[in-house]
Amino acid sequence: MISQNLVDAFNDQIAFEIHSALIYKAMQAYFEAEDFPGMANWMNVQFQEEMSHAEKLFNFVCEAGGRAKMLAMEEPRNQYSSPLEAFETALAHEQIVTARISNLMELAQAEKSHAAQIELQWFITEQVEEEASAGLIIKKLKMIEGDGRGLLLIDQELGQRVFTPIATA
Numbered sequence: 001m002i003s004q005n006l007v008d009a010f011n012d013q014i015a016f017e018i019h020s021a022l023i024y025k026a027m028q029a030y031f032e033a034e035d036f037p038g039m040a041n042w043m044n045v046q047f048q049e050e051m052s053h054a055e056k057l058f059n060f061v062c063e064a065g066g067r068a069k070m071l072a073m074e075e076p077r078n079q080y081s082s083p084l085e086a087f088e089t090a091l092a093h094e095q096i097v098t099a100r101i102s103n104l105m106e107l108a109q110a111e112k113s114h115a116a117q118i119e120l121q122w123f124i125t126e127q128v129e130e131e132a133s134a135g136l137i138i139k140k141l142k143m144i145e146g147d148g149r150g151l152l153l154i155d156q157e158l159g160q161r162v163f164t165p166i167a168t169a
């Protein structure tokens, strides 16, 4: 059983993960409209990942004896000025997620919930990867400085990404 404080904080994070999913789905829509199918694919995989993060947290709250709740979310941004701006927005968003997960971990420590800390450990590791992958794409986009051929190559590369469901023990 986890404390109500933690249940509330986890419910808030479930909503934020779903909000993250919508942000990436909206980025997919932007890339579909701009004819970058590979980048659209990358964002769709990101959407699926975020939904799986929400699901993982939801399952944890239920299994830990808490009452999971769905909270309202704001409309995601639907337009970007360039692929670079979209990926920079994605990275900035992931940095916010990282900070939120750190705050959750500190709350779990303060509440002495080892179960919550173990659950959050997975997310801390995941955030390192999330920031690194968005960061690397930004680096490549800056390297090509909007060059059309370079953009097509990056688009092809990002088209290879596939969704891998979270492994359950």
Ligand code: FEO
Binding pocket: 017, 020, 049, 050, 053, 094, 097, 130
């Ligand atoms: Fe669920 Fe991208 O953090």
